Amino acid sequence: MNRPQTHEYPAWAETYISKISGDDILDLLEKQGTDFPEFLNTLTEKADYAYAPGKWTIKEMAGHIVDTERILVYRLTCFARAEQHALPGFDEDDYVTNAHFADRSLQSFSEEFALLRKANLYLFKSLNDHELDRSGTASERQISVRALLFVIAGHVIHHTGIIEERYL
Template sequence: MNRPQPNDYPIWAEAYINKVEQDIFEILEEQVFSLPALFERNKDKENYAYAENKWTLKEMLGHIIDCERIFAYRITCFARNEQQHLPGFDEDDYVSNARFGERNYEDMIEEFATLRKANLYLYRSLNDDELHRTGTASGRAINVKSILFVTAGHIIHHFGILTERYHVV
């Protein structure tokens, strides 16, 4: 699949889209295993935050799960030609209101993998027309293909943060 073009997405999405350097479906499928494996290997750090007022590892995983759901919802809406504008979200507010610290870490790891596996059925079913449909989220126009790339790039982004700041391996 060709990369989205700059006029297909708002400027904020570019940082995530630019992180995708190989086939989008290979990355999305690989992340089903690589992300859970990373969190699994670091069970002993689930409540670790690299600095004061930063998310714990468990909260980071919760944020990733929230975004997986939100991006899949946006893809579904826009692929189905939804004309209503979708709201944005404040990631910090979502994390602070989610009670991730009370959740079972292993369940959350499995939750991400299950969500991504289910979402891949939708993603693979999209035809060229649906991939190019555009909708508005957070007050900005973005097409379905771009959200697919954002979905993969968002995980790549957080992989970087996890290895650089949380020192997970």
Template sequence: MNQLSTTSYPSWAAKYISLVSEEVLTEMESQIEEFPKFLNKLIEKVDYAYAPGKWTIRQLTSHILDTERILMYHLVCIARGDIQNLAGFDEDNYVDQTLSNDRSLFEMGEEFRLLRKSNLLYIKALKPAELDRIGSANHLNISAHALVYVLVGHIKHHQNIIAERYL
């Protein structure tokens, strides 16, 4: 994969992208197994929130799954040259609206594993010209290539948050 251009993403994405090495596909692949293992170590704290009004680990994992799907949808649309503005989402509302607050972390980890494996296969099949395409998501320009980094960095970001605030 080519080097990522700093002009191919908005400022909000930088905090995720900065967490990822140039070996983004290797990191993406390693997360397929590593992130579910990380979740399995948190089973005792599944309903713990580090402060009032903050998400529990279960809610945070639900957010991660939703975000994986939404960012990948954006990546697919942009890689395919879609010119419409892609909607953003209200992450707090999505977490509030989920009715799956009884799901196990093991089940959610398995879901992540399948999602990420599918996403990685799709991304590996993209040509450089498709990855270089820029589209609009939430009225901000971003490339499909940058979204690959955001997908990986989003997981790392939340693993860091869990390690710092939940453990």
């Protein structure tokens, strides 16, 4: 699959899309479905650790990644199905604040992500070129289905890097 062109996504998406090397996004998304849960399972001793006051714990980071996967896949589904209505944005800090991620085990996030990604892969692999080219509005910005696939993968890479750099 070709990489999205810059006109297919808003500036904020570049943070995530730039983390993807190559064009084989479906293979990467599939690989993340096992690699990321395995990575989380190595962090259980630090699950409640935050590297600074006011920063998320590893559990909160994992919960954020799961929440964001759901939201981005909802957007992708809407746009692939030619939704014409604009979709709202979301404030990730509010989502983390209003969740009870500390009450869960890191293992539960690992399992949830693996199952969520496995289910999402059926959708991702079913998309044809016409659907990948479609776009819609979310958070008052246009983004294509293709770009969302790259953002989804890049979001996991981004936060894995933060965990490795600041938490370990």
